[in-house]
Amino acid sequence: MDRFTEELEPGYFQGFAVDRVILDEKTDLQHLVIFENRLFGRIMALDGIIQTTEKDEFIYHEMIAHVPLMSHAAPRRVLIVGGGDGGTLREVLRHPDVEHVVQVEIDAGVIDTCRRYFPNHSQGAFDNPRAEIIIDDGFDYVATSDQRFDVIITDSTDAVGPGAVLFSRDYYAGCRRCLADGGVLVTQNGVAFLQMYEVRPSAQYFSELFQDAHFYGAAVPTYVGGIMLFGWATDDMALRTVSIDTLRQRYSTRQLVTRYYTPDLHCGAFALPQYVIDGIRH
Numbered sequence: 001m002d003r004f005t006e007e008l009e010p011g012y013f014q015g016f017a018v019d020r021v022i023l024d025e026k027t028d029l030q031h032l033v034i035f036e037n038r039l040f041g042r043i044m045a046l047d048g049i050i051q052t053t054e055k056d057e058f059i060y061h062e063m064i065a066h067v068p069l070m071s072h073a074a075p076r077r078v079l080i081v082g083g084g085d086g087g088t089l090r091e092v093l094r095h096p097d098v099e100h101v102v103q104v105e106i107d108a109g110v111i112d113t114c115r116r117y118f119p120n121h122s123q124g125a126f127d128n129p130r131a132e133i134i135i136d137d138g139f140d141y142v143a144t145s146d147q148r149f150d151v152i153i154t155d156s157t158d159a160v161g162p163g164a165v166l167f168s169r170d171y172y173a174g175c176r177r178c179l180a181d182g183g184v185l186v187t188q189n190g191v192a193f194l195q196m197y198e199v200r201p202s203a204q205y206f207s208e209l210f211q212d213a214h215f216y217g218a219a220v221p222t223y224v225g226g227i228m229l230f231g232w233a234t235d236d237m238a239l240r241t242v243s244i245d246t247l248r249q250r251y252s253t254r255q256l257v258t259r260y261y262t263p264d265l266h267c268g269a270f271a272l273p274q275y276v277i278d279g280i281r282h
């Protein structure tokens, strides 16, 4: 293999030079490939779709974690569904108020492999005493758990394979029952321009189940095709409009150090292009 080609949507490709294949294996659930590229460092793909790279992972992980956690005045309990590379867990644990994080990942093979080949993603987070790792189906977990969380983050693959159920109405309803008062759900919702078919049903379900249903965006180079969207669902209308001064205050009190996220960007990320607004209108 001298070139890795990702074809997220038929008819449009992105390609990477493969400078070295590091791993090519089947986990119990998915086809996992890791290779080295001169621009992006190590890259991991699951079932042919790029999940994370060493160079640009900070954008996605900071935005999926800090937007909900900074919106919340005191996030103590956090649930991560998926996120087997550990990047989201690493960012969540930066918040000093966080006392307990439950991470439910369906594929133990992804965690084991990423601990070894992407140590800078987790940076020891899996061994943090505040973290509890459960190998299970996130769909079942939110349907049955008696735990309640201030923030729930779905750090999933796209809506194919084992991740598909994490885009269902029943899953979102499960998340809602696991949210504490004033809690918020944030989800990985795909690249807007290419995957509106993935965004639209989520928008519909969020609006049926939650008082405030919206999305925010970030530009992640390897999730090619324009901005990617994160879903936002909560019954607390105030969370999305926390003032920039409050965010700046929290940023400094919590002593966050980030490379993409800023309080200004946090506010701006909720401003969506008109084609997205039209696409999620119900």
Ligand code: AG3
Residues within 6 Å of the ligand: 008, 049, 050, 051, 052, 060, 083, 084, 085, 086, 087, 088, 155, 156, 157, 158, 188, 190, 191, 222, 223, 224
């Ligand atoms: N999961 C997000 C994968 C996005 C897939 N690609 C796409 N839609 N272009 C990433 C997991 C990182 N922890």
